[in-house]
Amino acid sequence: MSTTTTSPAVALHGVSVRFGDYTAVEDVSFEVPEGAFVSIVGPSGCGKSTLLNLISGLGRPATGTVHNTIRDGGQRVGYMFQRDLLLDWRTVTQNVALGLEAQGEPRRVARAKAADLLPVYGLQRFGSFYPCQLSGGMRQRAAFARTMSTEPALLLLDEPFSALDYQTKLKLEGELLQVFRCSGGTAVMVTHDIDEAVAVSDVVLVMSGRPGRIAAVHDIPFAATGLAPVEVREAEGFGHLVRTIWQEIES
Structure with a gap:
């Protein structure tokens, strides 16, 4: 996923997770470069939140390896859930x-x-x-x-805006995530909202249905433009990319 020559902030290699006889994710591999904002999308039950738990250290894979150089280096990891708690x-x-x-x-x-x-x-x-x-x-x-x-160096987001109305979601995407981006930290977000993923991310990972696998990887061309999420939604090519990802999830 990354062409960087430095060590990635997070790396999963050949990861599978099982709960008894149920396989949640299978043979998942990807890297998150330091300072990147990566979103994971896919159908319900494909193991998106399971991957966040692995990255945070709250879960362990049945097979494969998970490396989190940020956590292992003693830097802080922030985890924001769907509910505000x-x-x-x-x-x-x-x-x-x-x-x-x-x-x-x-x-x-x-x-x-x-x-x-x-x-x-x-x-x-x-x-x-x-x-x-x-x-x-x-x-x-x-x-x-x-x-x-x-001041987390790694931010994990599990559908943080899913319970909000559309206008509030757009406002908070622009305001809150921009604050984190300015900090230079690394982020991994799970979301069902493809528009949101494309609007705020450097890279979007598309997962298949259960057992979850990485079906596609998209480097987002809008990430380097400096546009706010609401402006990205109006950019040329945004709708086409969203439809492409939607079709990959549905296939």
């Missing part, structure tokens, strides 16, 4: 500080750092709010700020 009894500031507290920061220091982060994610007026007082989009902002508070 905010704690109802903590304010936005306290929720954002949670990752820092888990890393051993004193509570007062962690919350001060969290408060400083709120304007970056459009939360400056919501620090004292509780999750029940927030819209879905604001909850995702808070969850993203919490994930980013520890």
Whole structure:
């Protein structure tokens, strides 16, 4: 997938995962260059989230190898799930500080750092709010700020915007993912939304139906243009690429 001569940030070689007699993914190999944004798309049940768990270290393959030079080098990995998983009894500031507290920061220091982060994610007026007082989009902002508070070198995203309406999704793609891109970090995202994958990624991996395999790899031509995701959706060739990937998933 990559022509880089440096060691990839993440590399899977010949990976298979089984749950009893059920094979979730089979003979999967790919590399993620440092600083790249890679998305994985495919039909439901093909093992996309299973691959994220392998990369994070939360799962182990039955066969093959998984190398994560970022994690193994002691750098931090952030994992953002489909649900925001905010704690109802903590304010936005306290929720954002949670990752820092888990890393051993004193509570007062962690919350001060969290408060400083709120304007970056459009939360400056919501620090004292509780999750029940927030819209879905604001909850995702808070969850993203919490994930980013520890300055992860590798960000794993499991359909982070799937529960949001289309307009909110477009807004958060442009704002939140751009913040991470500016940090120079590496990201792997799982999504069912092909438009989203093409709009924000450097590379899109297409998986086949179960057992999941890598069916196709697409280097995204829009990645180097500097266009915002909403602008990429209007670029020439975007619709054709989306249709091509859709047909690969359906075949």
